[in-house]
Amino acid sequence: MAGNQIPTLTEERIAYLEGLVGRAKAAAALFTQYSQDEVDRIAKAMAIAGMEQARQLATLAFEETRIGVLEDKALKNMVATEFVYNYVKDKRTVGAIREFPERGLVEVAEPIGVVFSITPITNPTATVLFKCIMAVKTRNAFIFGPHPMAWRCSRAAIDLMYETALKHGAPEGVFTCLESPTLEDNSYLMRHKDVALIDATGGRGAVKAAYSSGKPALGVGPGNTPVYLEKTADIDMAVVDIITSKTFDNGTICASEQTVVIDDEIFDRVLKRFADLGAHVCNRKEGELLGRAVVDPETGYARAMAVGQKASNIARMIGIPVQPDTKLLIAEIHGVGREHPLSVEKLFPVLAVYRAKSVDEALRVCVDVNHFGGLGHTSVVFSRNEEVIRKFGEAINTGRIIVNSPGSIGAIGGVYNDMVPTLSFGCGTGGGNSTTDNVNVYHYLNIKRMARRMQAPMWFRVPNQIYFNRNAVEVLRQFPSRSTLIVTNQVLQQIGYVETVRRQLPPEAVVHVLTIPDAEPELAVVMRGLDTLNVCRADQIIALGGGSVIDAAKILKLKYESPQADFDELGAPFLDIRKRIAQYPPPGNGNHTRLIAIPTTSGTGSEVTPFAVLLDKERGRKVTLADYSLSPDVAIVDPQFVMSMPKGLTADTGIDALTHALEAGVSVYSSAYTDANAMQAIRLVFRYLAIAYENGRDEEARTMMHNASCLAALAFSNASVGVNHALAHALGARFGVAHGRANALLLPHVIAYNASVPSKFMPSPHQRAYTAHKKYAVVADLLGLGGDTVEQKVNNLVTATEQLLDRVEMPRSIAALGISKEDFERAVPDMVKVAFDDPSWRPTNPRLPLMSEMTDLYRRAYAGRGAAQTAAASD
Amino acid sequence: MATNVASIEIDKQRVSESLRNALANMESAGQELVLDFSSVNRIDAGALSALAELAGAAEGKGVTVALSGVGMELYRVLKLTRLAPRFSYVD
Numbered sequence: 001m002a003g004n005q006i007p008t009l010t011e012e013r014i015a016y017l018e019g020l021v022g023r024a025k026a027a028a029a030l031f032t033q034y035s036q037d038e039v040d041r042i043a044k045a046m047a048i049a050g051m052e053q054a055r056q057l058a059t060l061a062f063e064e065t066r067i068g069v070l071e072d073k074a075l076k077n078m079v080a081t082e083f084v085y086n087y088v089k090d091k092r093t094v095g096a097i098r099e100f101p102e103r104g105l106v107e108v109a110e111p112i113g114v115v116f117s118i119t120p121i122t123n124p125t126a127t128v129l130f131k132c133i134m135a136v137k138t139r140n141a142f143i144f145g146p147h148p149m150a151w152r153c154s155r156a157a158i159d160l161m162y163e164t165a166l167k168h169g170a171p172e173g174v175f176t177c178l179e180s181p182t183l184e185d186n187s188y189l190m191r192h193k194d195v196a197l198i199d200a201t202g203g204r205g206a207v208k209a210a211y212s213s214g215k216p217a218l219g220v221g222p223g224n225t226p227v228y229l230e231k232t233a234d235i236d237m238a239v240v241d242i243i244t245s246k247t248f249d250n251g252t253i254c255a256s257e258q259t260v261v262i263d264d265e266i267f268d269r270v271l272k273r274f275a276d277l278g279a280h281v282c283n284r285k286e287g288e289l290l291g292r293a294v295v296d297p298e299t300g301y302a303r304a305m306a307v308g309q310k311a312s313n314i315a316r317m318i319g320i321p322v323q324p325d326t327k328l329l330i331a332e333i334h335g336v337g338r339e340h341p342l343s344v345e346k347l348f349p350v351l352a353v354y355r356a357k358s359v360d361e362a363l364r365v366c367v368d369v370n371h372f373g374g375l376g377h378t379s380v381v382f383s384r385n386e387e388v389i390r391k392f393g394e395a396i397n398t399g400r401i402i403v404n405s406p407g408s409i410g411a412i413g414g415v416y417n418d419m420v421p422t423l424s425f426g427c428g429t430g431g432g433n434s435t436t437d438n439v440n441v442y443h444y445l446n447i448k449r450m451a452r453r454m455q456a457p458m459w460f461r462v463p464n465q466i467y468f469n470r471n472a473v474e475v476l477r478q479f480p481s482r483s484t485l486i487v488t489n490q491v492l493q494q495i496g497y498v499e500t501v502r503r504q505l506p507p508e509a510v511v512h513v514l515t516i517p518d519a520e521p522e523l524a525v526v527m528r529g530l531d532t533l534n535v536c537r538a539d540q541i542i543a544l545g546g547g548s549v550i551d552a553a554k555i556l557k558l559k560y561e562s563p564q565a566d567f568d569e570l571g572a573p574f575l576d577i578r579k580r581i582a583q584y585p586p587p588g589n590g591n592h593t594r595l596i597a598i599p600t601t602s603g604t605g606s607e608v609t610p611f612a613v614l615l616d617k618e619r620g621r622k623v624t625l626a627d628y629s630l631s632p633d634v635a636i637v638d639p640q641f642v643m644s645m646p647k648g649l650t651a652d653t654g655i656d657a658l659t660h661a662l663e664a665g666v667s668v669y670s671s672a673y674t675d676a677n678a679m680q681a682i683r684l685v686f687r688y689l690a691i692a693y694e695n696g697r698d699e700e701a702r703t704m705m706h707n708a709s710c711l712a713a714l715a716f717s718n719a720s721v722g723v724n725h726a727l728a729h730a731l732g733a734r735f736g737v738a739h740g741r742a743n744a745l746l747l748p749h750v751i752a753y754n755a756s757v758p759s760k761f762m763p764s765p766h767q768r769a770y771t772a773h774k775k776y777a778v779v780a781d782l783l784g785l786g787g788d789t790v791e792q793k794v795n796n797l798v799t800a801t802e803q804l805l806d807r808v809e810m811p812r813s814i815a816a817l818g819i820s821k822e823d824f825e826r827a828v829p830d831m832v833k834v835a836f837d838d839p840s841w842r843p844t845n846p847r848l849p850l851m852s853e854m855t856d857l858y859r860r861a862y863a864g865r866g867a868a869q870t871a872a873a874s875d
Numbered sequence: 876m877a878t879n880v881a882s883i884e885i886d887k888q889r890v891s892e893s894l895r896n897a898l899a900n901m902e903s904a905g906q907e908l909v910l911d912f913s914s915v916n917r918i919d920a921g922a923l924s925a926l927a928e929l930a931g932a933a934e935g936k937g938v939t940v941a942l943s944g945v946g947m948e949l950y951r952v953l954k955l956t957r958l959a960p961r962f963s964y965v966d
Contacts, residue, residue, distance in 0.1 A: 025955070025956060026920055026923055026924075026956055027920070028955065029923070029951070029952045029955035029956045030918070030919060030920060030923065030952060032948070032951050032952060032955065033917045033918075033948045033949075033952060113955070171919065171920060172919075172920040173920065
């Protein structure tokens with residue numbers, strides 16, 4: 001059995017209800033076997049049957065309920081069949097219903113199952129016809145619980161639809177109707193485990209019960225439609241539309257107009273027009289009498305006896321003398337709320353009007369009406385002023401905002417506008433509903449989304465001009481310049497490098513030299529440099545130096561061309577450069593300058609990278625900037641500028657280049673484009689670094705190492721680096737270890753770590769499988785290191801790396817730097833946090849590093865050798 | 876365990892009778908009845924209730940009913956009506 005027992009139900013009644021649900025459940029299950037063509041055929045037959053019987057069903061409804069207008073009910077039945085069918089006939093509701101190949105998405109329809117549907121007294125047959133067509137289109141089985149006072153006509157509509165559906169092949173039991181429905185029956189069914197959805201169209205009680213059941217529910221109920229008739233409106237059209245709508249089926253459609261707020265300037269003219277067309281405009285006394293008579297002061301709601309009655313009948317009942325053919329009773333109100341009874345929803349042809357002295361007052365009153373029982377439902381505005389229409393739309397919270405057309409027929413959709421035709425209006429959260437839509441087929445389906453793996457487009461972005469080999473600097477002659485700023489450091493100026501560059505510049509260029517400290521660029525230094533740049537208005541900046549100088553020049557150019565660049569925002573962390581929150585500004589002041597980078601070390605590769613680090617000493621922090629707009633325009637990789645590099649710097653920068661290449665090689669962002677550069681860089685470093693280290697005058701080794709650095713940078717500019725860099729940054733910052741050395745201390749351990757089976761994989765749509773170990777094996781093969789298995793090859797690579805580190809006399813453990821075990825262990829937790837926050841590894845390192853694993857890597861680096869013992873992942 | 880293989884056509888008129896006959900041949904507990912559904916594309920309400928009836932009767936006799944060649948559409952119907960666990964399945 002289902003849910004909570006309802007004490008007032010007899011066992012016999014429970015058995016009856018269980019039978020209904022069982023039948024519907026079987027029908028819903030059998031319905032899942034049907035094709036789109038089959039359900040379309042059945043729905044079409046039902047729509048035709050509904051059209052054929054529209055008048056007969058309307059007659060039954062009118063005779064049973066004595067509510068509304070027979071002719072209008074017949075029209076509603078036609079809308080509920082023909083218009084609804086016309087909208088749904090081509091809609092796919094079975095199997096794959098929508099496909100988005102470019103997004104790799106397919107939407108697949110899944111029927112809901114058994115729906116318990118409560119239908120109202122006001123639109124009994126039209127609502128049934130509409131829901132039956134929805135049910136068949138979506139292959140659901142409906143149990144109907146009609147309003148008891150409209151049961152016979154509702155049952156007739158259900159029978160008509162069911163017999164037609166069965167005749168055309170629908171499963172038995174697809175529609176059933178509660179006999180002698182009671183609130184207890186409703187309550188039992190709403191809580192039944194086999195009822196999948198409650199679909200309640202009706203009064204407050206039914207909707208509230210539906211939402212209180214704990215079941216998914218479409219509960220669409222009452223409203224209170226405000227109308228703003230603004231002074232620019234077409235008055236004749238507005239008055240006819242309002243009368244048409246408010247008198248349609250004697251005002252029983254819950255989207256019909258309730259209070260019309262009219263601008264003072266046109267108020268009298270509008271009321272006269274209403275009167276001319278058959279409305280009775282009540283005087284003050286009549287208005288008060290009307291309010292007392294049709295609204296229950298106890299509940300504050302309109303009395304049921306007036307619902308769907310003719311205006312003349314209502315007037316007669318309460319003693320207001322009117323013409324027998326009076327269409328509408330109109331009474332002026334002076335406020336909204338319980339003390340103004342006629343400001344409530346009135347599902348009969350009684351209309352409240354309000355005189356507004358200004359647009360603001362009019363909108364305020366409309367909002368008041370909207371919040372007095374009409375949230376989420378429907379509102380109407382008549383105006384030719386687009387600004388007023390826009391303001392109204394923003395101020396009023398209704399699912400349907402009908403512009404210059406009748407509220408009730410407008411809200412139904414498909415007649416006066418292109419909204420989805422419906423007999424069920426979603427009222428959003430304001431009305432306690434789950435949707436503001438006009439309820440239609442998609443609300444009766446579970447839509448499954450089949451999402452295919454998508455490979456996001458990748459990129460390979462590098463400066464478009466790279467010049468290399470000795471005397472490449474001569475290319476500077478080709479670049480016209482009237483004012484060139486050379487950014488460098490003091491030492492390079494002293495050893496004559498600046499002069500070498502200056503000699504290659506075109507004679508017309510006025511040359512300015514900015515020397516900055518040989519350290520990570522500080523914000524204050526950059527801002528001082530910017531002053532120089534603003535004075536000399538350079539059309540060309542030449543960055544001559546190591547990574548720090550080139551970084552400073554990149555930042556100078558950025559700030560020069562885009563003064564609005566905000567380093568706080570641009571330095572914000574990001575996970576995917578394409579989806580980053582902070583966007584780099586486009587050039588904002590017309591300044592444009594060419595950036596030419598001439599590296600004087602062979603390691604950072606800053607001459608081609610889109611990165612720069614800025615030190616904000618005042619606030620004690622580093623800002624890492626990353627954007628392809630930072631990439632230099634031209635890179636000149638001329639080995640003459642590295643021939644005098646000291647041994648230590650040669651080793652440090654060379655190992656940095658190797659780390660760049662190895663990390664880019666196994667990055668999850670690696671591609672055939674980055675691999676080509678990374679692999680070549682690795683090969684060159686293994687072949688030439690030790691030679692350059694041991695004999696700095698070896699021009700071939702220097703040239704190859706300079707190229708290797710640039711190639712590695714081309715790779716990591718696009719594939720990024722990984723956890724080795726993150727750990728090295730934190731270690732270097734904490735203990736003042738040079739970047740290359742910090743990398744060297746970690747490198748063998750990180751290779752072994754990345755080559756083993758990850759405890760956490762890095763999510764990556766770019767790669768089909770974990771490949772880091774295999775790529776290390778490819779490197780080993782490239783270097784001719786031997787080995788029969790991947791594991792052997794990885795081990796050989798680790799050994800070769802250790803041998804290279806030995807040969808260039810890198811410290812082989814953190815302990816060897818003279819850092820005590822105590823100091824180291826004290827620093828580890830903070831270093832791990834800093835490393836984890838470092839953008840270097842995100843989201844590119846092949847393993848997603850756990851903080852415990854980072855700790856372990858630091859400890860291994862402290863101890864030194866032994867990393868190669870970690871097993872590589874299997875082939 | 877003895878196995879009876881019944882090849883039946885599921886249609887509204889004959890299904891109950893066919894199933895009853897198949898079950899009538901099963902005299903003792905521990906036997907298995909295999910129903911071949913490989914040519915059944917769709918079932919209707921009559922067939923569904925006949926299958927439910929068969930499952931009940933088979934359980935009463937201690938007979939196992941296995942369905943062979945059940946397509947995914949039919950299997951979904953059995954799942955939705957909670958009949959699926961009352962049968963075993965062979966491919």
